[in-house]
Amino acid sequence: MELPGILAEIEDVAGTDAALAIAKACGGTQVYFPPLPSNDHWLCRLIGRDPARAVCERLTCGVGPLRVDVPLGPTARAVQLRAEVDKLLGTNMSERDIARRTGYTARAVRRRRQKTGIKPDDGQLPLL
Incomplete structure (x- = not known):
């Protein structure tokens, strides 16, 4: 399955399940990614601490926070x-x-x- 845009990058770093979970939870909205998410950050709670940190590192390059429009992702309907x-x-x-x-x-x-x-x-x- 080929995921659109930023979800493909997330899939590369954290896997398909993590990308789909983010799309399901936040698809169609703008989301804030910090350079280093805390353990109680929504992303850590959603996909786990290590995958969340890998995603944030990939998207922000460890430099500064980033706001991203998350696509809705694949839908059967x-x-x-x-x-x-x-x-x-x-x-x-x-x-x-x-x-x-x-x-x-x-x-x-x-x-x-x-x-x-x-x-x-x-x-x-x-x-x-």
Whole structure:
């Protein structure tokens, strides 16, 4: 399985299970990685101290903290979710509400709207 973006780097250092755990816990959000996480840091609790430290070292190069947008990662329902997003894009629902309802990020909803060209239903009837 090929993981996207930063998850592939995490997979190289800490393994597939760790990368998938991070994607499941934080996918679609921005996450803070310190150069050296403490033992009670969320990442240490999630994947273990040594893998967490290896991930942080790889991402920050031990220099300074880093904020990263974590991708959602693989999903078995990608096609159904895209169809649901496409359907909701035609309604008056906000991008934020669509993202929260479907598990997409707001950025992904905006990009999907751009790609498909679906305009929100403004309730206006055609003139002719």
